[in-house]
Amino acid sequence: MALVSRRTATSNTCMDNLGIQVQSDMRMATRAFLGQKSRSLTPGTVRNQTGNCLHSNAPSRIPIILGVSSRRAVLTMAQKRALISLSDKADLETLVKGLHAEGYEIISTGGTAATIEKAGVPVKKVEDVTGFPEMLDGRVKTLHPAVHGGILAIRDNKQHMEAIAGHKIQPIDLVVVNLYPFRKTVTATPEPAFEMGVENIDIGGPAMIRAAAKNMADVCVVVDPADYIELLAKVVASGADAKEAAEFRKRMAWKAFQHCSSYDSQVSEWLWSKVGSGPAPTMTVPLVLDQTLRYGENPHQKAAFYKDQSLREATMGGVATSIVHWGKEMSYNNYLDADAAYQCVCDYVEPSCVIVKHTNPCGVATRQDLLEAYRLAVRADPISAFGGIVAFNRPVDEALAKEIREFRSPNDNETRMFYEIVIAPGYTPEGLETLKGKSKNLRILEAKPRAPSGLSLRQVAGGWLSQDADSLAPEEVTFTVVSEAKPTSQQLEDIKFAWRCVKHVKSNAITIAKDGKLLGMGSGQPNRVNSVRIAIEKSASEVEGSVLASDAFFPFSWGDSVELACQAGVKAIVHPGGSLRDQDAVDCCNKYGVVLLTSGVRHFRH
Numbered sequence: 001m002a003l004v005s006r007r008t009a010t011s012n013t014c015m016d017n018l019g020i021q022v023q024s025d026m027r028m029a030t031r032a033f034l035g036q037k038s039r040s041l042t043p044g045t046v047r048n049q050t051g052n053c054l055h056s057n058a059p060s061r062i063p064i065i066l067g068v069s070s071r072r073a074v075l076t077m078a079q080k081r082a083l084i085s086l087s088d089k090a091d092l093e094t095l096v097k098g099l100h101a102e103g104y105e106i107i108s109t110g111g112t113a114a115t116i117e118k119a120g121v122p123v124k125k126v127e128d129v130t131g132f133p134e135m136l137d138g139r140v141k142t143l144h145p146a147v148h149g150g151i152l153a154i155r156d157n158k159q160h161m162e163a164i165a166g167h168k169i170q171p172i173d174l175v176v177v178n179l180y181p182f183r184k185t186v187t188a189t190p191e192p193a194f195e196m197g198v199e200n201i202d203i204g205g206p207a208m209i210r211a212a213a214k215n216m217a218d219v220c221v222v223v224d225p226a227d228y229i230e231l232l233a234k235v236v237a238s239g240a241d242a243k244e245a246a247e248f249r250k251r252m253a254w255k256a257f258q259h260c261s262s263y264d265s266q267v268s269e270w271l272w273s274k275v276g277s278g279p280a281p282t283m284t285v286p287l288v289l290d291q292t293l294r295y296g297e298n299p300h301q302k303a304a305f306y307k308d309q310s311l312r313e314a315t316m317g318g319v320a321t322s323i324v325h326w327g328k329e330m331s332y333n334n335y336l337d338a339d340a341a342y343q344c345v346c347d348y349v350e351p352s353c354v355i356v357k358h359t360n361p362c363g364v365a366t367r368q369d370l371l372e373a374y375r376l377a378v379r380a381d382p383i384s385a386f387g388g389i390v391a392f393n394r395p396v397d398e399a400l401a402k403e404i405r406e407f408r409s410p411n412d413n414e415t416r417m418f419y420e421i422v423i424a425p426g427y428t429p430e431g432l433e434t435l436k437g438k439s440k441n442l443r444i445l446e447a448k449p450r451a452p453s454g455l456s457l458r459q460v461a462g463g464w465l466s467q468d469a470d471s472l473a474p475e476e477v478t479f480t481v482v483s484e485a486k487p488t489s490q491q492l493e494d495i496k497f498a499w500r501c502v503k504h505v506k507s508n509a510i511t512i513a514k515d516g517k518l519l520g521m522g523s524g525q526p527n528r529v530n531s532v533r534i535a536i537e538k539s540a541s542e543v544e545g546s547v548l549a550s551d552a553f554f555p556f557s558w559g560d561s562v563e564l565a566c567q568a569g570v571k572a573i574v575h576p577g578g579s580l581r582d583q584d585a586v587d588c589c590n591k592y593g594v595v596l597l598t599s600g601v602r603h604f605r606h
């Protein structure tokens with residue numbers, strides 16, 4: 001379809017009001033005329049058939065194909081226009097130089113235009129397109145029919161093209177926009193005033209992005225500097241393949257809507273935090289793909305890891321934002337286990353080591369000397385620790401790294417311990433180098449501390465469960481002695497230690513500890529007494545004089561959980577209390593001279 005459009009002179013055209021026949025589809029036009037008379041002109045010059053100059057500032061690589069149609073000059077390759085408006089100006093110079101080299105006219109907003117000018121690339125200010133100055137402190141810059149008409153007009157639609165031509169609106173072929181840094185602004189410390197947050201809600205940017213994405217048949221939208229190179233190669237380059245370009249435009253349109261949707265979810269999350277209370281009536285969680293994983297929990301399951309871009313996660317630390325210093329790529333199960341280990345160890349205040357297998361802590365110890373804590377944690381259950389995840393809440397130095405590298409299981413002195421992951425808040429340079437020497441496969445992660453906090457979301461078939469993370473620390477819990485025997489200060493310390501740990505064990509959870517070290521735990525049993533039995537068995541002879549924590553109350557005591565523990569040598573027990581048979585637990589402990597405390601707090605973990 002051929003359309004007649006009247007052009008006004010711009011700084012880089014030398015013909016005013018020349019009738020130019022513009023092919024609606026560049027690729028069709030190129031193909032159509034390639035078989036006809038075509039010739040390249042002197043670089044930098046576009047001429048009509050009579051030799052008049054149409055475009056004098058064209059860079060050398062612009063392909064020129066001329067055809068003859070009636071008495072008008074036929075320019076099959078219309079002037080391409082790009083509208084660029086960016087908060088994140090990374091790689092802008094590469095982009096605009098690439099566009100300029102392909103003869104694009106560049107239109108831009110204030111700050112972006114200034115950066116483009118600095119790069120030495122010609123740029124037209126958006127106000128010269130709209131005829132209006134940017135106004136209302138930047139609230140209105142690009143919100144104008146001259147912009148949106150140029151983006152949204154369907155090139156194959158005669159009425160559309162006549163309508164924009166009638167209003168002297170020129171088509172815009174490429175929209176490169178990214179938005180005000182709302183997330184960064186509102187999560188900055190100190191948090192900005194409400195008005196400042198509001199001013200950082202981008203309006204004109206999303207409007208252009210959405211318009212361009214909607215008109216993906218004719219217009220390309222790009223929101224991410226990571227896509228500039230592909231854009232230049234697949235769409236902008238004169239020899240770009242039409243099919244490939246169309247596919248790229250569609251993919252970019254998808255990305256653009258995702259970009260806007262993530263952005264809006266951050267804005268609405270922020271507003272809800274200001275004006276709402278309790279669970280938000282609707283919620284969108286912005287996620288960004290971090291990596292495709294080799295497989296999921298099992299090899300036949302496809303899997304990927306996404307990072308949470310919600311505001312509540314902005315400064316939270318933890319596994320998702322960790323740096324992988326060394327080792328094989330993380331697996332699906334690695335993420336789960338590393339998260340469990342790191343959240344557990346970050347719950348301890350003193351220097352500590354936690355070793356996790358299948359999300360359950362199997363070795364936990366606290367000591368002033370982190371190396372000592374590691375030795376105790378691994379010796380607690382070397383069989384389970386093999387192939388586990390080792391987490392620390394203090395940086396790893398060379399001595400500790402050597403110990404991790406060289407440690408041999410006491411049960412099998414031939415074999416050095418194998419771990420999947422070591423995760424810590426930091427490493428000394430020597431510590432890191434030493435650890436790398438353990439194995440090329442050992443994943444070494446550095447993560448910002450992250451105890452359980454914030455919102456916890458979990459999927460069930462057809463829905464999601466939301467709750468506050470279980471962030472209660474023993475410091476916030478009142479332990480009440482309900483037995484005749486009173487705890488020693490050491491027992492009280494051990495009770496708190498076991499209580500921190502039981503919170504991270506799958507229910508029914510029992511932990512037995514002594515002297516800042518986990519001796520045994522029972523996890524995931526469908527009845528409590530079996531968890532008690534397993535924990536006692538694991539603690540073996542060390543159970544004598546230990547303490548026991550239970551994540552929920554004891555439904556039965558005599559001949560059951562409490563009596564079993566007392567008979568095994570446990571000297572202090574803590575449970576939330578609240579059972580109809582609480583008094584049985586008290587009586588049982590009194591009979592055996594064991595201390596019993598209630599916490600009033602339950603730590604189910606399903």
Ligand SMILES: NC(=O)c1ncn([C@@H]2O[C@H](COP(=O)(O)O)[C@@H](O)[C@H]2O)c1NC=O
Pocket residue numbers: 085086087088108109110111112113138139140141142143177178179180201202203204205206
């Ligand atoms: N109001 C508007 O018409 C408008 N048009 C574009 N913007 C935004 O302005 C920013 C770029 O501004 P500058 O080029 O002045 O640095 C971009 O993030 C873009 O999304 C606008 N700003 C906010 O809505």
